[in-house]
Amino acid sequence: MCYVASMIDDDHSAPLLRVRGITKSFAGVQALQGVDLDVRAAEVHCVLGQNGAGKSTLIKVLSGVHHPDGGVIRWQGDEVTIAHPVAALGMGIATMYQELDVVDGLTIAENIFLGHERAAGGVLKVAEANRAARELLVRLGHGNLSPSTEVGRLSAANKQIVSMARALSHDTKLIIMDEPSAVLDSEEVRNLFRVIRELTAQGVAVVYISHRLEEIRQIGDRITVIKDGRSMAVGLSAQDTPTAELITLMTGRAVANVFPDRVPVPADAPVLIDITGLGLRGQFADVSLSVRAGEIVGLAGLVGSGRSEILETIYGARKATAGQVTVTGSRLTAGSVRAAVHAGIGLAPEERKSQGLILDEQVYRNVTLATFARFARGGFLDERRERQVSLEQMNALELRPADPDRATRTLSGGNQQKVLLARWLVHGTKVLLLDEPTRGVDVGARAEIYALIRRLAAAGTAIILVSSEIEEVIGLADRVLVIGDGEVLSTTDADAIDERGVLDLVMKGAAT
Amino acid sequence: MSEQNEAVTAGDQTQPPSGVGQKSVGQNRPSVFRRILSGSVGRNLGLVIALVLLGIVGTITAGDRFASVDNLLTIIRFASIIGVISIGLTFVITAGGIDLSVGSVMGLSTVVASLAAVQAAATQSSWILMVLIPLGVGLAAGLVNGIVIAYGNVVAFMATLAMLVAARGLAELISGRRTQIVIETGFLQFTRSDVIGVPLLIWIFLIVAVLAWFLLNRTTFGRRTVAIGGNREATRLAGIRVKRHLVYVYLLSGLTAGIAGIMMLGRTTAGTSTHGGLYELDAIAAVVVGGTLLIGGRGTIVGTVLGVLIFSTLTNVFTQNNLDTSVQQITKGLIIVIAVLLQQRFASRGPSGT
Numbered sequence A: 001m002c003y004v005a006s007m008i009d010d011d012h013s014a015p016l017l018r019v020r021g022i023t024k025s026f027a028g029v030q031a032l033q034g035v036d037l038d039v040r041a042a043e044v045h046c047v048l049g050q051n052g053a054g055k056s057t058l059i060k061v062l063s064g065v066h067h068p069d070g071g072v073i074r075w076q077g078d079e080v081t082i083a084h085p086v087a088a089l090g091m092g093i094a095t096m097y098q099e100l101d102v103v104d105g106l107t108i109a110e111n112i113f114l115g116h117e118r119a120a121g122g123v124l125k126v127a128e129a130n131r132a133a134r135e136l137l138v139r140l141g142h143g144n145l146s147p148s149t150e151v152g153r154l155s156a157a158n159k160q161i162v163s164m165a166r167a168l169s170h171d172t173k174l175i176i177m178d179e180p181s182a183v184l185d186s187e188e189v190r191n192l193f194r195v196i197r198e199l200t201a202q203g204v205a206v207v208y209i210s211h212r213l214e215e216i217r218q219i220g221d222r223i224t225v226i227k228d229g230r231s232m233a234v235g236l237s238a239q240d241t242p243t244a245e246l247i248t249l250m251t252g253r254a255v256a257n258v259f260p261d262r263v264p265v266p267a268d269a270p271v272l273i274d275i276t277g278l279g280l281r282g283q284f285a286d287v288s289l290s291v292r293a294g295e296i297v298g299l300a301g302l303v304g305s306g307r308s309e310i311l312e313t314i315y316g317a318r319k320a321t322a323g324q325v326t327v328t329g330s331r332l333t334a335g336s337v338r339a340a341v342h343a344g345i346g347l348a349p350e351e352r353k354s355q356g357l358i359l360d361e362q363v364y365r366n367v368t369l370a371t372f373a374r375f376a377r378g379g380f381l382d383e384r385r386e387r388q389v390s391l392e393q394m395n396a397l398e399l400r401p402a403d404p405d406r407a408t409r410t411l412s413g414g415n416q417q418k419v420l421l422a423r424w425l426v427h428g429t430k431v432l433l434l435d436e437p438t439r440g441v442d443v444g445a446r447a448e449i450y451a452l453i454r455r456l457a458a459a460g461t462a463i464i465l466v467s468s469e470i471e472e473v474i475g476l477a478d479r480v481l482v483i484g485d486g487e488v489l490s491t492t493d494a495d496a497i498d499e500r501g502v503l504d505l506v507m508k509g510a511a512t
Numbered sequence B: 001m002s003e004q005n006e007a008v009t010a011g012d013q014t015q016p017p018s019g020v021g022q023k024s025v026g027q028n029r030p031s032v033f034r035r036i037l038s039g040s041v042g043r044n045l046g047l048v049i050a051l052v053l054l055g056i057v058g059t060i061t062a063g064d065r066f067a068s069v070d071n072l073l074t075i076i077r078f079a080s081i082i083g084v085i086s087i088g089l090t091f092v093i094t095a096g097g098i099d100l101s102v103g104s105v106m107g108l109s110t111v112v113a114s115l116a117a118v119q120a121a122a123t124q125s126s127w128i129l130m131v132l133i134p135l136g137v138g139l140a141a142g143l144v145n146g147i148v149i150a151y152g153n154v155v156a157f158m159a160t161l162a163m164l165v166a167a168r169g170l171a172e173l174i175s176g177r178r179t180q181i182v183i184e185t186g187f188l189q190f191t192r193s194d195v196i197g198v199p200l201l202i203w204i205f206l207i208v209a210v211l212a213w214f215l216l217n218r219t220t221f222g223r224r225t226v227a228i229g230g231n232r233e234a235t236r237l238a239g240i241r242v243k244r245h246l247v248y249v250y251l252l253s254g255l256t257a258g259i260a261g262i263m264m265l266g267r268t269t270a271g272t273s274t275h276g277g278l279y280e281l282d283a284i285a286a287v288v289v290g291g292t293l294l295i296g297g298r299g300t301i302v303g304t305v306l307g308v309l310i311f312s313t314l315t316n317v318f319t320q321n322n323l324d325t326s327v328q329q330i331t332k333g334l335i336i337v338i339a340v341l342l343q344q345r346f347a348s349r350g351p352s353g354t
Helices: A002-010 A055-062 A085-091 A108-112 A126-139 A156-168 A186-201 A213-219 A243-251 A307-315 A337-343 A352-356 A363-367 A383-396 A413-427 A443-458 A470-476 A499-511 B002-014 B022-038 B040-065 B069-094 B102-113 B116-124 B128-150 B156-175 B185-191 B200-218 B220-230 B232-237 B242-268 B279-289 B301-320 B325-347
Strands: A017-026 A029-039 A044-048 A070-075 A093-096 A174-178 A205-209 A222-227 A230-237 A271-280 A284-292 A296-300 A322-327 A345-348 A431-435 A462-466 A479-484 A487-493
Touching (some): A029 A055, A085 A093, A156 A174, A156 A186, A186 A213, A230 A243, A337 A345, A443 A470, A462 A470, A479 A499, B069 B102, B069 B220, B200 B220
Parallel strands (some): A296 A479, A431 A462
C-alpha cells in the first residue's frame, strides 16, 4: 500500500490521462456535452452515472471506437488522437467491455493473444504462448488456471480474468472496466477487487465503471460523476464523499436511497401460495414455505446456492422431482409454466433480456405477452385494447416514456423491469416471483422499484424475492429464508437478521 | 396520403389519455418518421421500387412482349407456386426456424396424387381426392418435421434436411423414377380453369397470400409465431406452449407445400419426384429478400410476395431478351446480397448494449 501511495504522489502533477471538454453527438443526439476526466497512474478511478448518462460513449471515445467531435485528450502529457481500437491498445489503453469479448471455443492462452498471436511465419508457438499466458495469470493471482483450458468451460468470473490478462498482454498502462461486477456474486467481486489492487500496485491505472456505490467505496480512489453527457464532479474522494451527495450529482435531485417502510401483514391474510417439500435432484431439496397475501418473502444466498432454481421450479420452468406447489388451494402440475401462469403466478426472471423480454418488439406486445389471447376475439387480436390496457399499467407504474409502441430495447433497465411487472399486473397475478429485480437498474431508479414492490404487496400480492444483494432482501422482505447449497438454512423475520447474520449462516453452511 | 394516415393513427395510439398532450406529440414526431422509414412501409417501398425498375428495364428492352396483360399474367403464374411455398416458409422463418424440405415434400405430394391407383380412385369417386391427397402428404411431412424439431429438440436445419432427402427418396421409390401423367379430367379441368379471365393458379396464390397476411398480422397464431422467433425462452416463460405452436408452424409449411403440389400437378399435368428441386433455396431467397429476418422475430407476407415477384419478373425479362440463364443466376445472387445489405441498413438491429 505504501508503494501505491508513493506512485500516486510521484504522478500527482501530470496525470496519466487528462480529458477536457469532450463532446460527441450521434445523428443530432448530443451524447457527450463536455466531459472532463483525470486519471492518475496506479489509481482506481470510478466513473459514476445513470444509464444513458454517457458512460458507454466516453469509454468508446477513450478506446478509439468513437471519435470525439470536440475536446482534448492528453495521454502521458501529450495531446493525442485515438484513431481506432488497435491504436488505443498500442498506446497502452485496454478496455474490458460488459459483454465479455472472449471466444468460448479457444483456450485461455489463445484468447489472451488473440489478434497478436505468438507465431513464427504463420505457425503458432503454442508452448511459448502458454508460458506467457501463465505469467500473466500469475500476475493476476490466478496461477491455478491452466492456459490450455477452453474458455467456454470457465465461470463468468474467470472469463473476466482472461479478459484482464489479455488487456495486460499489451503492456497496458490503463484498463477501462465497464461494470465488471455485473456478472459476479459477492465472493467473486471480492476476488476481482484483490486483482485490481494487484494491478494498481504494479502501476496500472483502472477506470472502473459501476452503478454500485458500495463497490466504489471499497475499491475506488477517486470518483468522476457524469450526468446527461457532462461531468458533474471530477476527482471526488471515493472514501469521504457522502452517498447523498453522489446520488444528487448523478440524478440531479435528492433521493433517499432507503427501503420503504414495511406494512404489517394482517393476521387473517389468506395464504396464496404454499410450497411443501419442493426439490429438484442435484439442485436443492426440501424447500417449504408459504406466502400470504401482502407478504414479501426473500431468499438470500450466494450465487449457485440454488435460489434462482427454486424460483424457476416453483414456476414450473424446471420440473420438480419432489414436493408440491399449491396456489389458493389448487395443486399445480409439476413442470408446467402454463399451469403456474394460469393459477396466477408470474415470474420476472433473472436474465431480463434473454428470458423476459422480446427486445425488438413494441412495449405493449411485451406487456400483453401473457394475455394477448385473452383480449383476442375468435383468434383475432384486439391490438387497440392491448395498447390501451398496456398504457394504463405503464402509467400506473410510471413507466417512462409512456409510449406503448416504442421498441422495448430502447428502455432503461428499470423501465424494462416495469414492463415485466406490467405484464403480470395485466394478467391479474396473485403471486409474483422476482429474481434479481434491480439487476442492471441504476441507483436512482432502484428506490422506485423498491417502492413499487412494496406497493404491489400492499395491494395484496404475495411476493417471493431473490437477490444477490443481501441488504436488498433484508430491506424489502418481511421474512427471509437463507439458502445455502440447495438447503434452507434458516427462516427468520427480516427484522431479526442482518447482512452479517446471513453471511455467517451461509459460511457455516458451506463449511459443513 | 398514406403517409399522413400513418402519422395520424400512430399519433392516436401513443397519445396518453390524460394530460401530457403537447409534449408527447412533440416526442412522437421523429418516432413516426422512423417507424415509416424502418417499418414495413419503408422496406416494402424498396421492394416496390426494385420491381418497378425491373418493369422499366423489361419494357425498354422487350417492349410490348414484356408490357402486355398476357405477359403480366405469365409472370404472376410463374411466381404462384414458389410464392405459396414461400408464404408457408415465411411463418417458419419468422418463428426462428427453417424448412428445407418444402420443395421435395411438394414433389412427393405430386407423385402420390398422380399414382395410377389414386387417379383411378379419383375417377370413380371425385377429383377432389387428388386435391386432398397432396394436402395430406404436406401435413404429414410437416407434422413429422414439427414433432422432431419441437419435441425431439433436433436443429430445424438438420431435421428438415433429413426430410428433404427422405421425401425425395420416397417419391423416387413409389414412382419408380417415372413421370406420371395426370389423366383425371375433372382435376385437370379444375386446376386449368380461369376465373374472370385470371388463371386459377393466380387466384390460389392471391387467396393464400391474403389469408396468410391476416394469420400473421391479426391473429393470436401470428403473434405467437413472432414472439417465439423474437425470444423463445421469454415466450415460454410467459405461459405460451411454444413446442405445440412450433408443430403448428411446420404443419402450416407442409400444408402450403401440399397446395403448391396441387398447383404443380395442374400446371405440368404430371407428377414426378424431380418436381420442386431446389425450390427451398428460391423460397428462402424470396422470404429473406422480402424482409423477413432469417433469425426470426420479424416476418412480412407482403415482402415475401414482392420478393417472389421480383425474382419471377427478373426471369421473365431475361427470357424475353433471350439472355443466358447463367447471367440470370449471377443477377439473382447480386439481388439477394444487395437486398440483405439494404435490409441491415434499415432494420438498424445493431448489437445490443455495447
